[in-house]
Amino acid sequence: MSLLPTQIANFLNTAYEYFSPPNSPVHRTQPIPISREPSKLSSPLNERLDAACQSPTTSLANLSPNSMRRELDITKHDLARAHVDTTRLEERCKMLERTLKETRELLRTREAELEKLRREREKERALAERRRSDTQYHLQHRSSANNLATYQRNGNSLDTRMGAADIARRMHLHDDGHGASRMRTPSPSHTFSPSTSPLNGNSRARSPSRSSTTSTSMSSSAGTSMSNGIGIGGPPPPNSNNIEEERARLRGAETYMSRIDTWSGAQVLQAVHDINSEILQFAASATEMCTFLPSSASKPQAFQETSTRIGPHMARILAARDHSTDPLLVQLALQGCLVQCVSRALASFCIGFPTKSDAVLAQIYAHMQRTEPQPTSAKWRALAHQHIHGIYPTLKDYSISELSDTILRWCADIFEVAHGHSFGPSSPLKSPSSSPPISISPPTSTLPQSLPLQLRALYLDQIRRISRAVLRLAAVTREEIMSTSFELTIPDPAGPFQHGEMIDAFGEYSESEGRVLATTELGLRCVTATGGGDFESRTLLQPKVVLESVLGVLDR
Known part of the structure; x- marks a missing residue:
């Protein structure tokens, strides 16, 4: 009995005294001495009890089997709920990742569309600038050509233009005076005398050379004007009409090509x-x-x-x-x-x-x-x-x-x-x-x-x-x-x-x-x-x- 621990020895002594009769000779004698000192020897039971006392879960050792079963059920329930929460969080994470992926794809698609629209607008702007520059170039080129043709047609002499005006004015006065529309073409040797000049009847006669040159220039200018159908104060030359038609055509094209x-x-x-x-x-x-x-x-x-x-x-x-x-x-x-x-x-x-x-x-x-x-x-x-x-x-x-x-x-x-x-x-x-x-x-x-x-x-x-x-x-x-x-x-x-x-x-x-x-x-x-x-x-x-x-x- 000395080999048992102190707690076991006390428990055995108490049990022995309780179950012993009062008049028993054993009871009258001294109790059986039991050593209360811990044993120096080791045993399997001793090792298990020491391990239980030193374990951090010694509070579970005092629980009943029902309480331990209840604690086990609660722990299992908590584990199952944690597993469900983990599964739900994983599904939500997958959904968020899928949404993020779709959002990125949508952003890339929108960026591609915006880039395409930007390129189209730049292309349209470049075409408009090119069209405008081409139109200005054609207008300038045709204006220069018209000016050159007008200069060549009218000549470089101011006297010639004045001679043409005088011829037209003289023909108008001559038609009013005689009631007939006749046009006389002066010959190169013809000279104007003071009596034949309706503009200035008292003026001096001109010299033959001067008069012949002037009459020739006037007749050529008048013939050119009459052949072209352009008189004094007449309509503009045909080239200006072509310019207006071109402008109208461009305005119509702009109307149908706009993307507003x-x-x-x-x-x-x-x-x-x-x-x-x-x-x-x-x-x-x-x-x-x-x-x-x-x-x-x-x-x-x-x-x-x-x-x-x-x-x-x-x-x-x-x-x-x-x-x-x-x-x-x-x-x-x-x-x-x-x-x-x-x-x-x-x-x-x-x-x-x-x-x-x-x-x-x-x-x-x-x-x-x-x-x-x-x-x-x-x-x-x-x-x-x-x-x-x-x-x-x-x-x-x-x-x-x-x-x-x-x-x-x-x-x-x-x-x-x-x-x-x-x-x-x-x-x-x-x-x-x-x-x-x-x-x-x-x-x-x-x-x-x-x-x-x-x-x-x-x-x-x-x-x-x-x-x-x-x-x-x-x-x-x-x-x-x-x-x-x-x-x-x-x-x-x-x-x-x-x-x-x-x-x-x-x-x-x-x-x-x-x-x-x-x-x-x-x-x-x-x-x-x-x-x-x-x-x-x-x-x-x-x-x-x-x-x-x-x-x-x-x-x-």
């Missing part, structure tokens, strides 16, 4: 964003105020026309689903309907112009785009568009009315296919054109009975505002921009989804798969003719679409 744009690409892009915003506000407001029936029979004519406009697949979905609780699909269909209508309107050469005449003008412009420089075809398009509206001053108002009526008719068909019943009173909505909230719906008693008439009464002003924005964008893209051509882009209904050319409106909630159901926002691209029938196209805004996968999102 009064609107920038950023302004056009903002105008498209504004139209998309107006379409979204109208679709959301109309869908919110409409009351839908759970199920009813759709009109065949409305279903057929809606199928040809937004696609048969979307029309079947609208007719088959119940929109009384969630009319989101109706809102998306309205957006797609307005986008299709606006895109068709802006695809024409002049909105509101007769279809056949507009098709002819569009073919002429397409041919000029392939065969003429970009500024020439753009200037022709601008002049043609301006003069069409100049000839028909009421064409703009007519186009706004026609486009508004078309949009209202298409939207009414969509509401009928989706089992819309009526537009009931709703909470006051905020008008897009004013800051305080106002009610855009009249009382129920003043609304017409028909659904299309109710739609017209409620939303005609808002639809006309969209139509005016479309007409303003058409005028800007056709008359104010010469360096390129801006075109709206929308994908074909029921076509496949193409990454990089369109954006999935619900891409954050599901995978982008399936066919295109509708286009909810317009896209924009600029097309520039590079010569030889080639075009350079650049996408500025990708259209936003709704795919078939949205049905799974709505059914969740």
Whole structure:
């Protein structure tokens, strides 16, 4: 027992005294001595206890197995959460690196575009300077040639020019006196006597040599003037007319070769964003105020026309689903309907112009785009568009009315296919054109009975505002921009989804798969003719679409 440590010895002595009976002879005798001094010898148990006492985790030695299991579970949970945080941070880091890479590529692309534009402007400036210098050189050269010809034609003698004037004046006086237009050519030996001189009848007679020389010079000068058709105070020489024609031709060429744009690409892009915003506000407001029936029979004519406009697949979905609780699909269909209508309107050469005449003008412009420089075809398009509206001053108002009526008719068909019943009173909505909230719906008693008439009464002003924005964008893209051509882009209904050319409106909630159901926002691209029938196209805004996968999102 002396080999045990002091703590073990004390524990054994206490246990022995407790379990020994009081009258036991053993109890009456002295207790068994146990050495309290630590043993000098080593044992496995001693080594383990010393290691436990010296370990930094001695606080865990006093814990129960349940407590230790709980601590282990907490530690595992912390480790799992740390692993999840690490994974999320790694994914975020990868996303930031990918975004940084895309941003760098975009910056490089923009720098390349800016460098290309700078080179084009420098080239245009150099061509303009060269054209100006060539024009000045030709003008100076022709002016010098005209001066030389005039000097050679008129001669170097002032007396000759005065003789020609005297001859003309004498002929005029002679015709007035005798009533006959005769011209006598003096011979070299003819001399003027005082009696034959109508200018000075009392003057002295001239000498034969002097008179003969003067008469010869005068007759030659008069003959030259009469043969050229130029008299005293006559029109300028033909060379000056050629100079004026050349100047007029150069001014016309400058008009057709100018690249001055009064609107920038950023302004056009903002105008498209504004139209998309107006379409979204109208679709959301109309869908919110409409009351839908759970199920009813759709009109065949409305279903057929809606199928040809937004696609048969979307029309079947609208007719088959119940929109009384969630009319989101109706809102998306309205957006797609307005986008299709606006895109068709802006695809024409002049909105509101007769279809056949507009098709002819569009073919002429397409041919000029392939065969003429970009500024020439753009200037022709601008002049043609301006003069069409100049000839028909009421064409703009007519186009706004026609486009508004078309949009209202298409939207009414969509509401009928989706089992819309009526537009009931709703909470006051905020008008897009004013800051305080106002009610855009009249009382129920003043609304017409028909659904299309109710739609017209409620939303005609808002639809006309969209139509005016479309007409303003058409005028800007056709008359104010010469360096390129801006075109709206929308994908074909029921076509496949193409990454990089369109954006999935619900891409954050599901995978982008399936066919295109509708286009909810317009896209924009600029097309520039590079010569030889080639075009350079650049996408500025990708259209936003709704795919078939949205049905799974709505059914969740």
